[in-house]
Amino acid sequence: MRPHHAFWPNRLPHSITVPATSVWDNLAVSARRYPDKTALVFFGRRQSYGELAAAVERMAAYLHGLGVRAGDRVIVLMQNSPQLALAHYAIMRANAVVVPVNPMNRAEELQHYITDPDAKVALTTGDLAAELAKASNALPPGSGLQHMLVTQFSDAFDTDVQGPDAPPEQWRDWLCTRHPLPELAQGQVHAWGEALACTDTPPAHTVGSNDLCVLPYTSGTTGLPKGCMHNHRSVMHNAVASAMWSNGNCEQVTLAVVPMFHITGLVSMLHACVYLGATLVIMPRWDRELAGRLISRYQVTTWTNIPTMVIDLMGSPNFDSYDLTSLRYIGGGGAAMPQAVAQRLLEQFGLRYVEGYGLTETAAPSHNNPPDRPKQQCLGIPFMSTDARVIDPETLLEVPQGEQGEIVIHGPEVFAGYWKCPEATAAAFIEIEGKRFFRSGDLGRVDEEGYFFITDRLKRMINASGFKVWPAEVEALMFKHPAVQEACIISARDSYRGETVKAVVVVRASHKGQVSAQDILDWCREHMASYKAPRQLVFVDALPKSGSGKVMWRLLQESEAAA
Structure with a gap:
């Protein structure tokens, strides 16, 4: 027996039997059990399990009509929204495989997520569609997207919503603008409403626990991001186990703010909640005042987060006006929770x-x-x-x-x-x-x-507010800047993000004195996801190298730590 078994939660088995069904089947079961129960809440608009399942059937039929077949990889490029949940389940219902992509990626990064999984169909939101089309349109004939389904955020909520459900004022342009549909050089762009109006019959659901379910990408120490092949079985295990671990039940109300393009938000939050028949209160991104209002209004019981969110909420001048007494489970990962904050949660709310x-x-x-x-x-x-x-x-x-x-x-x-x-x-x-x-x-x-x-x-990686940044990937993108001869990416301490991205750069002789650190930082922000883009940059005459000519990044990292 391993020593940790002595501290195992009494109510739980050490292992579980993984259901033999597909992850989509969890929605079908919850919709039969709780057809009128609220599945999703988004800025005050509620969608029941029955409504969500019916929309999934229509969307799956539409995808099948576009040529999506069993095992095909389909991109989902979205922030948290009801449409993201619908997209994932519709792709699975159509026997296909979800490729979740970080919406912060720019066109140059997005090309890899089209070509590597051989994706021909993508589902996205109006604010991201132009960037995805730009990525596809730059690809050689035959390797771009053939179909893009585009939704607007306002398809899922009433833009005149007031009170505690209202989005922050600074989000209104982003959420309420109805973006024109872009041109797709190698295919067609379809409006979301058109797909949801489909009256065709979806294909028979044929995939099971051993079939490919989702292909999320992870970067590493070398080369481009790699797809991680997860069958329905591996996703199902962690969805069911996460639900049990947090003492979940169908009356659970979860604040869905960690990104669902990321594996934690997707499996431990979305899929675990649908398995339970629980309610997801969705936030498209973090805002501490909105989070405080939603926890209070919907009596949220479960909140998976990254520690910086808890720190931020507790720092709000309105914190004392929020009612957090409904919370039963709070936790997360991605970065360590400072001891003082954990202690305050325990003393003030009895929450571990x-x-x-x-x-x-x-x-x-x-x-x-x-x-x-x-x-x-x-x-x-x-x-x-x-x-x-x-x-x-x-x-x-x-x-x-x-x-x-x-x-x-x-x-x-x-x-x-x-x-x-x-x-x-x-x-x-x-x-x-x-x-x-x-x-x-x-x-x-x-x-x-x-x-x-x-x-x-063991691997060279930076953890910025829970987002993993792989230096090799950032360096490869930086080499595309005409002034950059060499670049080495290291981590720097950051009081809020924990770690942040720092670039040590050698400028080409032809550009010396003509480019500033800020010029390169601005270029990086334009050409790569914001969490990857360096926040600090220093120029050096040369990078330290080993006898074999490899950049000695660890030496630079150690001197940064000492400083």
């Missing part, structure tokens, strides 16, 4: 902040703290049905308790492998005692009670 840990490759949690006995700034214990160990990255042998090593994970939530990358897949797994373990690339230790703690990273 439950931190968890997982990766895109593990469909969100591979570890979680027991809700009734969490430890602060701790990954928690191996999740339901999961075996996790700490090994020596060189010898691949398990290290003694308390010693640092690489965290490796075995369980039904672990992905099948990287899309079209057999070598990377082979390198990501090792066998221990006949079981296939995924190598996380994170260094950690286990305490005497079996709780895991992260100590360092």
